[in-house]
Amino acid sequence: METSGHEHVIEVTDLRRVYGGGFEAVRGISFSVRPGEIFALLGTNGAGKTSTVELLEGLAQPAGGRVRVLGHDPYTDRAAVRPRTGVMLQEGGFPSELTVAETARMWAGCVSGARPPAEVLALVGLESKAGTRVKQLSGGQRRRLDLALALLGDPEVLFLDEPSTGLDAEGRRATWELVSALRDGGTTVLLTTHYLEEAENLADRLAIMHEGRIAATGTPAEVTATEPSRISFELPDGYFVGDLPPLGDLGVTGHETDGRTVRLRTRELQRTATALLVWAERARVELHRLDVRSASLEEAFLNIAKNVSAEQAGGLTTKEYAA
């Protein structure tokens, strides 16, 4: 892919966005997206995801910092960037009286070298709705039409703002498969989402935004690894926590008990679980209701949001985990 000699398709450096009333929605964020990568911006409501994506799409000028898409400034060099990008906004806002096919044809007229409208409608599974008026589509079908239109120009870079909001589970999975297939074909994708499962399933790398800043970034596994794994089990009859091997020696970083149930936190899941099972084997006891699991992206997300808020409440600046 030709990226004007740039290794990254999207480069964001110390980006800031300030709205009319002086509100700073994006407070100096940096990240980059490599060719053929799916990068997800996650965040709480009002975190600044849409404000950021609009800057990447060249819809507004940053208050500070720098954006490059395919090596160009998307705002001042819009003519160079726009034909090579596809954009799916949160609200498509199409004339509701037109049919799906008419909408796709109208949109294709605005795109140079557009793919046949029927082809993109088939890609998103809307071919049977070609003759249906847009106002008669369900919310999920409208989202799929938005996606079809973003694909008309066969873009090198695709911006998807909450692509699966309003879709049912099947529609969401179909969208994930399509976006993955586009990535496998070389398209670079930047998406925003509220769905942690979506980021976990789709994203090669992600950034978690909170109150205008990036609180964590990396692969889903790297971000998840910031949280400890958990092991829980029921103490065997006649045993107490003090009968277990010294928990510190097992790599346990914290524990709590609730009646007979013991919950351990560890950053060395395999070592802790193995030591615990070896102990149980030697003691000839069964650990009932044993549950061993890595942290989920959801736990990492909730804790990051909580910790950042707590730091800010304490007057500290947000910790940047950004790589």
Ligand SMILES: Nc1ncnc2c1ncn2[C@@H]1O[C@H](COP(=O)(O)OP(=O)(O)OP(=O)(O)O)[C@@H](O)[C@H]1O
């Ligand atoms: N035009 C505007 N004028 C003033 N403030 C705005 C404007 N647009 C957005 N904001 C504020 O900027 C902040 C970030 O909004 P943004 O829409 O970027 O967040 P988001 O992460 O996309 O949220 P959501 O997940 O709810 O869509 C919010 O506090 C919002 O109220």
